[in-house]
Amino acid sequence: MKKTIHFKLNGEKTSMDVAPNDVLLEALRANLGAKSPKCGCDRGDCGTCTVMINGRAVRSCLILAVEVEGCEILTLEGVSKGRIAALQRSFVKHNSFQCGFCAPGMIMSLTELLNHKPTPTEEEVKEAISGNLCRCTGYTQIVEGVMDPAVSKKR
Amino acid sequence: MNELKVVGHSSERVDSLEKITGAANYVDDLNFGPELLYAYLVESPCAHAEIRKINTAKAERVPGVVKVLTGKDFPLSFGLYMQDRYVLAQDRVRFVGEQVAAVVARDPKIAKRAAALVEVTYKELPPVLNQMDALKKDAPLLHPGLKAYKHVPWFFPKGDTNIAHWRKTRKGDTEKGFKQADFVFEDVYTVPRYAHCAIEVHGAVGLYDASGRLTVWTASQSPYTQRNVFAEALSPLGISHKDVRVITPYVGGGFGGKAGVSMEILGAAFATKFKGKPVKVMWNRAQEFYNTYQRQGVEAHLKVGMKRDGRITAVEHLLYWDAGAYVEYGANVVNAVGLSATGPYKVDNIKIDSLCIYTNLPPGGPYRGFGYSEFCFGMESHLTRIAKKLRMDPIEIRLKNAIKGGDTLAYGAHMNPNGLSKAIEEVSKEIGWGKKEQSSDPDKVIGKSFACFWKAPAMPPNASSSAFIKFNEDASLNIMVSGMEIGQGLLTSMAQIASEILTVPVSKIRVETPDTDRNPYEWQTVGSHVTWGCGNAVKKAAIDCREQILDLVHRTLHLERESLYLEDEAVKSRTKPGWELPLKNFVIPGIQAEDFTFKGGPIMGRGVFMPEFTSAISDPETSQGGHPNVHYTTGASGLTLEIDRRTGRMKVLKVVLAADVGKAINPDLIRGQVVGGMLQGLATVLYEDMRFDAKGRMLNPNFTDYKIPTVMDAPVETKTIIIEVPQPDGPYGARGVGEHTMIPAAPLIANAIEDALGVRITSMPITAEKVVAALKKEGKL
Known part of the structure; x- marks a missing residue:
């Protein structure tokens, strides 16, 4: 039915x-x-x-x-319909993805975070993506991508 | 050489926009229209059994079911290096989860429901669930037909046993070597099985059209190898290579798991039964664990002799591999280790025995590191332990024995130029070797450790690469290769190499994933060899384009050939300053001559690379005489580990890895390999572990019970050091580094634990629980 x-x-x-x-x-x-x-x-x-x-x-x-x-x-x-978001540009700059399979989920989790917390701490970034598995990058470049001043204005 | 403008710099990835916008397509994202059929498998519940009867009647009656396929429909065997595997089980099953039958239906849910109605009658046979049991005299034979299996000439199966291949390497005289030693040390190291855990599962869609043409879309590292294996396996149906087309869109992680042919044969074979209708087979996460290649387990018996001054006098390494039910690919892992299980050291007396043993567990196969991580655990643990006994510095021991360019390898060929000693020194500085660190928390201790690594690509001696480059009207480029983008950034580094020669910026170069009808041959994207092999082919194709361009300009405009060069997307002349001819003016339309005719035409380059110096044929008793490996990438690593002495909980504070990559085509991409590979390696030692019950069933085929790292598990700091001692036959001197970054992880943890707590653990994984147990056993807790 x-x-x-x-x-x-x-x-x-x-x-x-x-x-x-x-x-x-x-x-x-x-x-x-x-x-x-x-x-x-x-x-x-x-x-x-x-x-x-x-x-x-x-x-x-x-x-x-x-x-x-x-x-x-x-x-x-x-998210990609209009302008490429600052987070996406920063992902490119920081080599924050490799195979790209986890990227859609990562970007959605981080978009939620940045909507609520425009200047997250590193711990908050990690918390936000702790449920998104990535087997390629080792995560470091993903966190760097979010902490870039172009994305998270603080510091 | 002129200063490099693109190679050696961190260009933005050419696949970046597709991947960050969600535009990138993976195999499950492709649309196949309303005729698409779905296959769901009936799997063996037994580790070892004869198939007595298969009753498909009930399943066939389910509305929406098109057909139920069994082994009778496909009396075909296949395999990459040895044909010991079947599309669907024939008379016998050899592991829990093996594909026995398949229901093909118009809807995936119907296929799944009907699969539960297929009745299979088994006669259970005693299973062999570890490799040591498989060697016993009374062990059941898994493959009574082993002797007759087709295999490559460098495998040596032992008929009427469970030994599918035995690689023996002998150099010098180990007995004499041990006599010369001041200290001889023996121990056994064990490594369990591991899963690749790419986030994308395996999948294949086959379409056999009315004309007899077979197209297969797969999530694969190996489009051409798949085409070859499909064509060979399906040749009884009258299918030849020209009829088979393999298209591989983006792959959501490979790590070796999507090399060769595993489940993809199902998509290809099933399609032949449904002319004109595409058939889709997607693995679920559980199948991804128990019915793709797994990293093989090993029990390694290691004996090393050393002089008091730290020189290694002899190495004996005896490795028993749990290779699983089918070894068509895994046997080559065993082979590779059998040639290289000394580690990157100059050793005069060597005896290696590497045994590929059938067991009733899922098929083993390639996994990032290709066996080197497994033997490196023992070897690098061993050297640090010997150093301690001899009261020597573990780094000094490694420096003393570090292999140099020109040294004789275990199998008699000579080592390539390398920067291992430099890597050792750089890591030693970066990790602060010799400086004791203390935690501010009295319950925590800090240990430091060191390990070297090496690895050669394991490939057939004639594994070649090729490339086409074509210019477009605006002097943008399309590069066609069949090296696969599996996340490492191959497409980008290939664009950089072409850009360097043709002066076309990377942003004007498109490199796409392979289609065997369009892109030229590449053996497979494995073994960390494509930057080197495919890179050489692309460089040659770019040079081919350049020579065509300069020849044309010389011939039509009568400029001195030697004076011509490319710069900023134009032809320039050293003897005619200020003159230039933009590429876009002529790379498609040609150049107009004085008589108004046009010369030239579309510029297209081709490049082929074959490592013409390699040979896999050698003496089976000693491995002397061949040149099986093209080169080794070497390096060193160090780690600082904090351990809670009450709970055994460990935290990696810092890890440093230096790799001699020959030439970093793109340093950012290399850092990506180091940071990601090291975390993957650390996970295999700290918590990942495949568990099987007494009946051979995998107990943890999901991400809840088989933990892979989250962002919370990453080391506090991972430092990448790039060493560049050029590979003479590499593009700009480059050699591979994709796999190497996870190889030293296990001994790094084991050595750091001993440094901090004085206990030695010789079996992986090294969990917090094991640390506590070891402390208790030693009376330290």
Whole structure:
């Protein structure tokens, strides 16, 4: 039994037909072509499926699609729609990604942080991405990318 | 050489915009239309069993199921170095999780549901769950057909045993060497299995079209090797190389796990049963753990003799590898170690035995480091322990024995020029060797440690690279290679090399991921060899373009050939200051001559690189006579470790790694390899560990129970030191460094623990629990 749900994806009104057990991650990817959230573990361990729902970064593999009725969802596609954000530019400058698979989730988790805390401490940055696994970088360059004065104005 | 303008500088990555905007596509992101079929596997619950019967009737009746495939549909074996593996199990299963059948359906959920309805009857056989048991006289034989398996000429399987390959290396006389020694020290080191844990899982989509053309999209480090293995395995179906096309979009991490062919054979083979409809096989995270290559476990028996002055007189290294159910790739890890298990030291008397042993655990295979991390744990632990017994400085011992350019290697060939001694000295300075550090917390102690490393690419002697470069109308470039971008930044370093020669800025160069129909041959992106091999091919292709350009200008404009050179995207002449001809004016349209005709045409370059000096053929009893390795990258590392003596909890305060990369094409990318690789290495020693139960089932196939590092686990500081002693045959002197950065991690931790607490741990991983247990055993807690 499918149900039609209505919500906003990256600023645009949209709808999709979903079964009660459809997971948000797969629904966004398969029905709406939003491919930046990725599936790395399908059980909330890796964070590469992170999207924002009503301003909060969440793991879309742990959310049922039916739950987002009336919500505003932001994925990396939405973040990249206008200008490339300072955080993204800084990621390039600091070599903050390698294979790039974790980057969408990382950027979403950090976007949430920077929205609430424009000048985070290093500890707060680490806390924000402690649920986003990256096997390539060793994380140092990711933290450096966020602590760059062009992103976090303090110091 | 003129001053380099692009090579040696940290150019921005050419794949950066795609990756930070979410535009980068990985295999699961590609769209295949409404005809796409999904396969879900039926897996063996037994570690070792005969397959008696497979009943697919119930599954086939499920609406939406198109077909159920079993081993009968694919009587095909395959393998990279030895054909011992099957698309779907034939009469026997050899590990828990092995693919036995597959349900193909129009919807992935239906396929999964129906797979549970396939009934397989097994007759269980006694499993062999560790390599030492597999060597016992009465051990069950895993591969009774071993003798008949096709394999490369440098493997030596022992028929009617579980030994799939035995690499023996003999140099000098170890008995004599041990007699000359003032001190002989023996111990056993054990290393368990590990998982790569790329965040992207494996996946493959195959499409066999109505014309008989097979296209396979894979998450892979090895498009051409895959094409070759697919074509060979599927040749009974009338498929040839020209019919197979492999397309590899961006890969979400490889680390060796996506080298060769593992699950991708399923996408290729299944597709042949559904003409015109693409078939998708995606691994889930659990399968990613138990049915891809795993890093092999090893039990290493090491004996080293040393003079009182610190000179090594002899090394005997006997390594028993737990290679798993199929060794078509893993046996070459065993082989590589069998040639190099001395570490980067000049040793006159060497005896190495490296045994590849079948067990009923998942197939072993390539993993960043290719066996060198595993033997380095023992070797570098051992040297520090001997230093302590001889009351010598562990760094002095390493400097005394450090291998130099021209020294004779274990197998008789000569060592390449290298900066190992310089690396040792630089690390020693950076880590503050000799300065004791104390924690402000009375419960914590601080230890310091040191370890060297080396590694050669392990590849067939004819593993070659090639490149095409073509100019566009605005003098921008497309570079086509089949070296794979797996995060290391290959596409960027290739652009830098071409940019250096053709003076076209990196921002005007596009390098894309491979498609075997378009991009020329590359063996595989493994062994830290593509900067070197593919880089050489790109450099040659760029020089080919340059020569065509200068020839054309000389021939049409009658300028002295020797006076011409490229600068700032234009041709200039040393004898005609102020004159220049922008590349964009002619690289496609050609140059108009005095008679108004056009000369030239599109500029396209080609480059091929083959290491023509290598050979894998040598005496099987001694390994003397061949030249199996192209070169070694060497280096040194040091670490400062804080340990809570009550809990054993460890924190890496600082780690330093110096690698002789020959020439850093892009220093930032090298730092990326050091910081990331070192954390991956530290995780293998501090907490990662694959656990299996008594029936061979993996107990922790997920990220909750198999912990990989989060940002909280990174060392406080990781320092990269780049040493540049040029590789004579490398592009601008470069050699590889991708794998090396994790190799010394385990002995660094073991040596630091002993420095701080006086206890020695010889089995990995070295968890807090093990530290506490060791302290208790010694009566220190």
